[in-house]
Amino acid sequence: MRYLWKCSACGFVYEGEDAPEKCPKCEAPKEKFSRLSEEDAKKIYVSDRTNDIHMEIVTLAMRIEVLAKEGIELNLDPPCVQLFNKAKDEAWIIKQRSKAEIEAHLGKGKW
Ligand SMILES: [Zn+2]
Numbered sequence: 001m002r003y004l005w006k007c008s009a010c011g012f013v014y015e016g017e018d019a020p021e022k023c024p025k026c027e028a029p030k031e032k033f034s035r036l037s038e039e040d041a042k043k044i045y046v047s048d049r050t051n052d053i054h055m056e057i058v059t060l061a062m063r064i065e066v067l068a069k070e071g072i073e074l075n076l077d078p079p080c081v082q083l084f085n086k087a088k089d090e091a092w093i094i095k096q097r098s099k100a101e102i103e104a105h106l107g108k109g110k111w
Helices: 038-074 078-107
Strands: 003-007 013-016 033-035
Touching: 003 038, 038 078
Parallel strands: none
Antiparallel strands: 003 013, 003 033
């Protein structure tokens, strides 16, 4: 049976039958790990993919920002530059919205 184990020193979550000999992140000894309750483990498993999707959205929004900046620098004509500026601003909003949601998930134990 696999369980989730949390390092009390750094918060790293390990999956396995038993806690690791030392934390893969901070190298704290096995004694620093405690087994998560079924309820807390479930929160982590169900939010895992959702958080990955948010991170991918952040990455895509960063790509939009880079493209928009390139379009602004090319400066073909005012309407085009205006659209790129708008895309850059909207990408920022999309990125920050997902980051804020990830932060909220972490605060609720949804990793
Ligand atoms: Zn640790």
